[in-house]
Amino acid sequence: MAITHRQAKLQESKLGIERRYPDFASKLFSFLERDESTICWANTWNDYHLSALRVAPSDAIRRQFGISNEIPVLIATYESSLQPRVLRQLDTSKELRESASADKDFAILVAADRNAEQFTKDRTRFSYPILTIYTNDLRDGKFTATNLRSEIAQSMRSMNHFDNSNEIHHAADFFGRVQDVEALTHLASVGQSVGIFGLRRAGKTSLIHQVRQQLERKGTESIYVQLNGVVDADDLRQALVGETAMVLRNKGGTVPENSGMLDKSFNLTYDGTAAKRWMYEMEALLHQINSDLVIVLDETDHANEEIAADDESEFGDRQQMNLVIQHLRGLIQKRSDRSDNKLSLLAAGTAASIFEKSIRFGRDNQLFGFASSRPLGSMPRDEMREMVRVLGKRSGLKFDDHRVFDSLLEEYGGHPHLTRQACARVVENVQADPEADVPHHVSIQDLEAVYGSTAENSPTHATRQTFRNFEQWYPDEAAAIMKAATDGQPAEPNHVTHAIDFGICGPKGNLRQRALRRELCRGMG
Known part of the structure; x- marks a missing residue:
């Protein structure tokens, strides 16, 4: 033949x-x-x-x-x-x-x-x-x-692909959030400043990386600065100038004349004048870049004055970082008034109050209304199921019983990190058993063995940490949730609006995470 x-x-x-x-x-x-x-x-x-x-x-x-x-x-x-x-x-x-x-x-x-x-x-x-x-x-x-x-x-048998604490960069390894990616990409690409807010470890940073990739495909430049990675406001100013300079260098540009913060090779040179010069440097760089740019600020809680700081110096650092973002607002507004290329902010954090509250500490909030707030809720069931199925496939597990997915959804309410942590512990238990088949068919019993653990690295421990972080920023809502859990009744929806948006509670105020309800009834708080 x-x-x-x-x-x-x-x-x-x-x-x-x-x-x-x-x-x-x-x-x-x-x-x-x-x-x-x-x-x-x-x-x-x-x-x-x-x-x-x-x-x-x-x-x-x-x-x-x-x-x-x-x-x-x-x-x-x-x-x-x-x-x-x-x-x-x-x-x-x-x-x-x-x-x-x-x-x-x-x-x-x-x-x-x-x-x-x-x-x-x-x-x-x-x-x-x-x-x-x-x-x-x-x-x-x-x-x-x-x-x-x-x-x-x-x-x-040698790898646990559920147990990953790093943000996800590659689209093939990112699960769900399709509507969020599309909406944020559209808002940023048309020059609308927006903030994405949600629970700790809900996937905000990974979502931002996907948005940046989509923006790149549309021809929109972006820079990324993580506020928990900078020391103080001066360091933040330098980071913004340095990242913007890298965009210009990658486009084949040259350092602006009379730059006081960059040498001819685009390296930062610090002489203590960043607070005075950085806005001039940003304007000069943006003028030469001559294209739309999105400034991505992650972990904006570090610039939020709302939380009671441990000491005055930390509170002062928050105020100074907040002031830098206020200056960015002025720069964005100035370029908009001149009809220059679009410049906008994409922010991410837990506390939306940085943009939502008009009055704080008895004075006007200068960032009020600067960016629209978009909540990041829990993963829908279908998206969570796909994430669990694919990561299970990569780790030698099979999730082929719909009751297993139902159990995970009821236990963690669709929170992606808590769900992954539970499945990661199942992988560990399977890998510790030399007689276990590969792939292992996950059962309700496998999950219940994980649910019962309260060890430091357990999903139960992570559930407590997630709620305590929420409680820091939304103490009144947390108190209402704790009372509702101990009373065995739903919370009043108007009293837990952010908890509903973030997926802790359902639309009627009912607690969506069985693991959290169990911990609250044990007296956590």
Whole structure:
């Protein structure tokens, strides 16, 4: 039977890889296809050390692990100093994970560098399992007595993809919040300043990163400053100037003449004059950038005077940072009046009072109405289910009982971090059992074992921390919730408006988190 053009091209590409890597390529191919999986795409890249494959998984792998799309395989034969930028090809190459036919939840790296796993198991770089195969092991025949299905099972037992405290940057690893991303992107792109406010660890920072990526696709520049990462107001001023300068540098611009805060290489030079010069520097940079820009300020609670500070110096720092944002408001308004390119603010925090309250401490709030406030509530059931299903797939768990999802939703009310933490503890329990199957089918009993723990790293402990953070900023609402929980009655909806917006309570004031209700009834507060 004559072979098709596509089959002929595949055979030619595989021969090219065998010629490039004669000491291990044929053994790699045998391993990948031993369990009836098939290599369906191959290519040698211009860099002699790099090649790529995609493998159509066998029916057994599809059934067992839910890997239904083609598995991306990157071959990287650098003997030492394998750079993370090379591994990023797994994420960014249109021939690998970015291919429409590629699986997004599993990948394979074939590497010569024996230190490769320190990168592939680094959750800050990769949020999905990567099976690492060393070329020396292939040469030595260590993969002749195993198959792809067995190695996938072993790989999934070694990683817990629910247990991730880092913000998420890559769209393929971000779950849900579609309406929030679209709304915030639209508001920011038309020059509307907006603040996103929600519970601790509700996913505000990850959401902001997705919005920034969408803005970039629309041709809108953005800078990002995290207020809990700056020391004081002067440091904030320098951060704003420095990040804006990087936008200009990336656009091929030059440092404005007479700059007193930047050298010719765009490095910050601090001489104690930031408070006096920074607005001039910002205007000069924005003039040369000559395009729309969104200033993203994360953790704005650090510039909110509302909370009672531990000491006068902390309160003074908050006031000074708040003053910097007031000056930004003036800059944004000035550029709007002149019909310059759009400049706007995208803020994120827990306390919306920074923009919502007109009077604070007996005086006008200069930031009142500066940005519209948009609450970030709990995840809808369908979005939460997809997050749990995909992360479970990456961690060797199967959530195929609808009662498991119902239980998680009732326990944590759709809070993404609390839900992930509960599932992470299930993964730990499964991985501690050498007799457990992979994948493990999660049961109600698995979850109840987690719900009962009050240890420091437990979801119950995280539930308490989340509520206490809410209580700091909304003490009256927290008091109403605590009373309602102990009385066994819903809270008056008008008394818990932010709690409803953030997903702690339902529209009628009923407590949505069973874990929180249990803790409040135990006397937390």
